[in-house]
Amino acid sequence: MSGHVRHLYVHLPFCAHRCGYCDFVTVVGRHAEHASYVDALLAELQLERGLLAPELETVFLGGGTPTFTKPEELARLLAALPSADEVTVEANPETVTPELACLLRSGGVTRVSIGAQSFAPRLLATLERAARPDDVRAAVYALRDASFDNISLDLIYGIPGQSSADLDRDLSEALALEPEHLSCYELEAKPGTRFAHAHGAALTRQSESMEAYFEQVVERLVAAGYRWYETANFCRVPERAGGRDLRARHNLAYWRGRDYLGLGIGAVSTVGGRRWRNAPRLAAYVAALARGERPERVVEPLPADVKVRERVMLGLRLDEPLRLAGVAPALDRAGLDRLERLGLVQRGIDDGGRETLALTPRGRFLGDGAAAVALA
């Protein structure tokens, strides 16, 4: 092994049901194909092994619903994947049984991210989620029992019909479970999804009244002792976590512009000056790897200037300041001055005496608009 990539993503596309709002690469059911898919993943890992560093920092199993994968196949996959300091698995609440928790634990998983989304049955129904609020609690207890000490909950806000009080209740319910980490996403009606078709108009209508929900989420979680370290991500501050840095290290790698390898259908990799995405077709993927060939991919060259722009775009999502050296060519000085006058960015000097740039809290709520102004 001679590579340098220290972050590995593995895509497990299987789901019990495709939720209306989801635009990830997912496959419903297909139990018979779980084994051949895991074979294919491991074959792709073999083909790309040369890109990986001897020691990995993070592995992330995303989906789909990774925990919907047949337990024996999930166990086989976990056993065969390289070990890492942080191994995260995404899980739907209703799939997390005490048995599964033990399976994950013994498979080397260190962190579980639970797709709770909401604790209101009415809103869960709108999202077409199968889990009941009690399933979320049961999942967290099962994981705690299996001695997981790094649990993340996903919440969605801005659901059609969700009042500000509803959101507050969801946040209270989530906080009551004392998760180490929370990801809070505004519901997006992505073009082409069934959800956009069914609820797009409602989302547009309510967009003004729900404009303040993002602020509400941030205020509530920060007051509860969480660090707003990325636009949509929060973790317990070290003082309330035994000194641990609970930021998601795998995702942090994306935001810091590190290279990563992605395995599985639809998975994206970025290595050096290239980004590629595996074709999102299950059968073709399995067949290609069964022949010992790489799956069909769409390759995007990433010239240095594009990478620098991405660094700015991603770096400004974080609460940690972005170092100016290196990204300066991508910045529009006049734009930065304007943002500074508006109180949306803050320039600074880090411990090493280097110039830095970060969005102010207000700037972070306007992150996309601010980035568009900051970039040359």
Next chain:
Amino acid sequence: MDQAHIRNFSIIAHIDHGKSTLADRILQLTDTVPAREMREQLLDTMELERERGITIKAQAVRVLWKGHQLNLIDTPGHVDFTYEVSRSLQACEGALLVVDAAQGIEAQTLANAYLAIENDLEIVPVVNKIDLPQADPDAAAAELADLIGEDPERVLRISAKTGEGVAGVLDAIVERVTPPSGALSAPARALVFDSSYDQYRGVVAFVRMVDGSLSRRERMRAMAQGTRFEAEELGFFSPTMRAEASLAAGEVGYVITGLKDVSRLRVGDTLTSEERPAQEPLPGYKDVKPMVFSGLFPTDSDDYPDLRDALERLKLNDAALFYEPETSQALGFGFRCGFLGLLHMEIVRERLEREFDLDLLVTAPNVAYRVKPTNGDWVEVHTPSEMPDDVEEVEEPYIKASIIVPKEYVGTVMELCNERRGKFDHLEYLSEERVHLTYELPLAEIVLDFYDQLKSRTRGYASFDYDVIGFRPGNLVRVDVLVGGEPVDALSLIVHRDGAYARGKALVERLREEIPRQLFDVAIQAAIGSRVIARETVKARRKDVLAKCYGGDITRKRKLLEKQKAGKRRMKQVGMVEVPQEAFLAVLNLGNGDRR
């Protein structure tokens, strides 16, 4: 051909009353165009004209009928082109006045008919479309006869579409229109009634020989301007160009001058022979003054030189077009253009966009103002932002509007005219059903949406024409618009003081809808001088960030961001505020309900 066998005539008709069809039929009936080459609206050669069903440039076609040479001089058919019509009429001795049997006389027919009568033309009245089921030829004939003081029996009834009665029209031209009576042996005098420009052959003059004759290769002189040239070729249209050795008194044709600079030969000038020049030129035309002005700015500032070149080219065969460079703080470099009227403006814009592939931002039209600044001399102002802050007097152009409507709409039309500061002038019944109304109105009150309003309030029945009758004092003020505290010159308006508050309020409300929310609050104000008369605020966005961004989302996110940036580039920067180009048109679309 001797003058006794020549007849020069034009056709006066409202749009859609069948002028082009009649012209086509005449070309067919006289075997000028073989049937297999016939296509509709043959004379309307420009693509634009064919689509709109109207004619812009005058053109002359020679046909032969029963031993006579008939020259059909085409006239444009719209209110904006009265000036071009009058040019054409000066080259004729007669005119066919064509009226749709179902529609009767329209305001514009009236205007052009009066023009023909003023020019002492013999008028041959024609009722067209008698084949239509809803036609009422007797009523139309009675109106026509009444208008020109003719016996209704002498009104011809035809269908240009089926060809019925068209031969009778040609006979009537021969019988009724007087032949030209120029002096054949006198020094040559030819009236230039139009011109066009050919990339290879230079300026082509359309002429009516009045006296004497001119020949190919003859040295000629344009008497008013003194321009000298040798005629490379001369001839007539039939309907394509046919070269001839010479053109003699009474004839109509073209002269290829070889001049490469259009400004050296003005329409209205008189051509004479260099060798044996005439003493006096023919009476020329007055210069037309554009009355409606608008700023034309390229959407992409890199296109400025292309816009300049395009305007130069258009000016070659559109003498009425006026332009001068204009710099707007908000819109950058462009041109202030003057037009005869709104249709003229619309046609110029369309030609620029279509023929020259330019993407343009056209500011709301305004009229010319005469302004006397305090302690200064009178100046003419073409842009609201040029209006000085301290003025003693302001004058604005007035028109006499001529409107024909069915009698049940008289009330609603009078109401509209009164809303627009109109002064009632005259009311007359054309028939039991139809009324001719005249009003004096400020031109500024009709340049925005008067015609649309007139049409919609009369269910399309009203017809409208106008003549500029001069400048008159007005109690006018300049309303400025400030966006984020910065004045936006392109949005300034000049309005009557009584309407200033309502217009200012409507404008800022409209702008609030057009200007997207930004990263900060944006104040939009309307002000007269330093006094703010209306204010709206575009509240700052509270959130502008997409939640999810992981390894698989980065490319999509980056592309969205680039799109957002590109969108910003299409916006115009006013101070720190990004204003979409559409906002500059807001002033165009102030609903009528908002006015006063």
